[in-house]
Amino acid sequence: MAKVTKDMGILDIVQQHPEAVQVFQKYGMGCLGCAAARFENLEAGARVHGFDPDQMCDDINALIGEE
Template sequence: MKITKEMSITEIVQKYPQTVDVFMKHGMGCLGCAAARFENLAQGAMVHGIDVDKLVEALNKAVE
């Protein structure tokens, strides 16, 4: 696994720009918001009511 739920949202998008579509499909369109810089993936998913494990799986599929 390349992407983990401990990584920040901004870090993921910077390293793997192809993940933007995955975030959008899961209802996380706030990639440029201030919280995305400080929240890790698990925190951001929780705020949006998203299953973080499914999101991590989808993100990792996108970067394979």
């Protein structure tokens, strides 16, 4: 499957890679049930919560085997 990038929508990532929920939980982002998750990409969501979107992408890609 394709590598996750920070411009991908949060819900798109979770739909394509359900295991990515672990990374969002690791960062304390409970936004998966939030209405904004339908519209925000990973970069916007990470920045709103004060996290580095590049690091989150790296963590998700490591988890799904797309390093």
